[in-house]
Amino acid sequence: MQPFWDRADALAGSECDRAIALAQAGLLQPALVFGQDGYAPNPSVRQVDTSFHARSSETGWLFDIVDGLFAEAAQAMGVSVAPMREDLQILRYRPGNHFQMWHSDAGHDLHGARTLSISIELSEAGDYDGGDLEIVPHALKRTRPLRRGAARIFPSQALHRVTPVTRGTRWALVNWTGSA
Ligand SMILES: O=C(O)CCC(=O)C(=O)O
Numbered sequence: 815m816q817p818f819w820d821r822a823d824a825l826a827g828s829e830c831d832r833a834i835a836l837a838q839a840g841l842l843q844p845a846l847v848f849g850q851d852g853y854a855p856n857p858s859v860r861q862v863d864t865s866f867h868a869r870s871s872e873t874g875w876l877f878d879i880v881d882g883l884f885a886e887a888a889q890a891m892g893v894s895v896a897p898m899r900e901d902l903q904i905l906r907y908r909p910g911n912h913f914q915m916w917h918s919d920a921g922h923d924l925h926g927a928r929t930l931s932i933s934i935e936l937s938e939a940g941d942y943d944g945g946d947l948e949i950v951p952h953a954l955k956r957t958r959p960l961r962r963g964a965a966r967i968f969p970s971q972a973l974h975r976v977t978p979v980t981r982g983t984r985w986a987l988v989n990w991t992g993s994a
């Protein structure tokens with residue numbers, strides 16, 4: 815499998831605005847992480863506010879776009895995936911926020927079925943410092959963040975992390991998919 819797959823213009827600026835508005839109209843709450851007590855906040859591992867969005871008449875347009883990106887990436891990466899079953903997650907990283915622990919999105923909890931992960935940048939790269947999504951091994955020490963609207967799809971088993979935001983706000987959209 816290729817290390818990751820990028821699409822520079824996955825979302826238009828107006829679509830990034832619509833995605834952020836969904837989160838602002840919903841329930842942004844401190845992120846949980848899976849550990850020995852099940853799902854609980856653990857700010858030394860991950861500190862960010864997230865909101866979850868089911869597939870609905872309000873969000874169907876966004877699910878359709880992300881399903882299309884996953885399908886294209888899966889073909890390029892030589893894997894097969896089904897449409898997403900998990901809710902979309904929209905994340906707001908403010909100064910000090912991070913997911914600084916190296917982790918994989920697959921295999922440690924209920925999510926053994928995840929094959930591919932997606933992260934879409936919803937903020938202009940110039941609006942924040944830090945907040946770099948690093949993926950082992952190919953995106954380590956990456957100095958140029960992706961631009962607003964860009965998607966990066968990577969194997970869910972790959973170790974990755976998000977470095978602390980040191981200025982401004984980084985909004986991102988994350989989801990996963992697996993085989994049928
Ligand atoms: O913020 C990101 O781009 C990725 C976050 C992440 O790795 C996760 O939520 O599992």
Ligand SMILES: [Fe+2]
Nearest residue numbers: 917918919974
């Ligand atoms: Fe992750």
